[in-house]
Amino acid sequence: MPSTSELFDKLFESARKGQKMSVGETMIYLAWLKTLEDREKAEMSAAQRLVDWYQRDREQIVAHLRLVAGKTFPQNETKEWQFPVLNEVPRTIKRLSLAYKKPATRKLARKGEELKPDAKEYELVFGENGMYRHIKIDRKMKELDRFSTLLNTVHAEVVPRKGAIDWDIRLRPSVMIVEDPDDYLNFVKFAYRWAPLDPETLKTRVGWVVWTAEHHMFIVDGEDKPIGMSKDDLSNPYAGEIPVVTVRKLELDDYWGRFGADLVDGIEAVNLQLANMWENAFLQTHGMRFTINCGFTEGSVIKQGPKHGVDLDGLTADDMRPEFGYVKPDNDIPVVQDLIKFFLDTEGQGYGMPAGGWSEDQVPESGFAKFLKNIELLENRDDDVQIWEEIEQQLFDKSRMVYNAYCKPSEKIPEDLELRVTYPEISFPESPTEKDTRWMLRIKAGLASLVDYYMQEEGLDEEQALERAKKVAKHNAEIREAAAPEYELPGSPRPGEEDGDEE
DSSP: OOOHHHHHHHHHHHHHHTOOOOHHHHHHHHHHHHHHHHHHHHHHHHHHHHHHHHTTOHHHHHHHHHHHHHTTSOHHHHTTOOOOOOOOHHHHHHHHOGGGSSOOEEEEEETTOOOOTTOGGGGGGGSTTSTTTTOOHHHHHHHHHHHHHHSSOEEEEEEEETTEEEEEEEETTSEEEEEETTEEEEEEEEEEEEOOBOTTTOOBOOEEEEEESSBEEEEETTOSSOEESSSTTOBOTTTTOOOEEEEOOOOOOOTTOTTHHHHHHHHHHHHHHHHHHHHHHHHHHHOEEEEESOOOOTTOOOOOSTTOOOOOOSOOTTSOOOEEEEEOOOOOHHHHHHHHHHHHHHHTGGGTOOTTTTOTTOOOOOHHHHHHHTHHHHHHHHHHHHHHHHHHHHHHHHHHHHHHHHSOGGGOOOTTEEEEEEOOOOOOOOOHHHHHHHHHHHHHTTSOOHHHHHHHHSOOOHHHHHHHHHHHHHHHHHHHHHHOOOOOOTTOOOTTOOTTOOO
């Protein structure tokens, strides 16, 4: 079977010459597609499941939980279980996506030029009539960030829509690429599955949309003639550039991402315990029917309730005394609750999240305590910010390339402009006590003075701060002098005596 690259080359060459593929070549091509689809289905089971969980696909979560529970409990029992689903993936991803907790500031500047605060002439690109008028950049970038946190690799394709720019997010494993041997983040061929509706027949046509340096076309499954996507001659309108940016935050080949398997296992454990707790609560509330020597047969109908008494007749004194009632098993629900809390506390530790970070009834903490608890996440954020600054610049370059190819000549964006992205620092407000303690330690260590304190915390200028510090120092000295007790040190002269004089 030919390689992916060889098949693409064969198709492109046939398309250029206007030739049809032979029957044998078509059969090989279809067999290759079938093999590719089977491989895609196998690879989707891991990555796509986590994406579905992230999108809160309750049915799939419950189905997977029943499968897991069936390995531990009898199948006939788990079929009757009620599964209250607790999906912690969205909360985990939000905690991990600290780079986009606050919106970034984006400006355009000339290459090599310092960005001026009042560079309004460069902001027109992002205005109402600019190339991004149909896209909310922060929302889209946050989506990219979360998907790339879940999966190893995500691709963002730049597409023109209504004279503006948008980004289509392509997830593994629906994407197939041939990587550039010199740069694994770049590629020489890029393809993804597409299933549009034919406007004439109203039938779905499934195939591959393919980008190369020379071509942009749609290869329909089972058809030997590709369809041009940008132009009828199948050519790439961007002079050899592929308008796709690879977003790869994780330097891993693991389909689950960092500690993704631990995340899924933790969610399964929590949901199984929730189902267990539901069963326990049901038994404790309603009880379980318990009979002794009552002569009930299969199919007997027992009317229950205050209006339906149960009469047992025909029993002699020699028989065992019959008994009918409801037993309420003493299941320890608090133990199950503690186990769920343990699972939640340990679930995110592989990601650097503090234990106890999931509790909804946590006592509000001071800013410094929050900072210490989240210091590992903040370090990861600093690394992510550097990655996203490069990715946004690449996306801007690709977006400008596509926009300039479709817009009016007067609206083209100059090639010497570059994007500057500034992410705000995440602050943790200190309590008044923490703030005063920090200043006291700095002053005691000689790293600051009262003048610095008054200038920064109370907004005084240097002269006012100096005058204020003198008044405070004088006032403190008066207090110390007034509060000092009168006492004699051993060997000290008494009033009216000279040092060293003796009576």
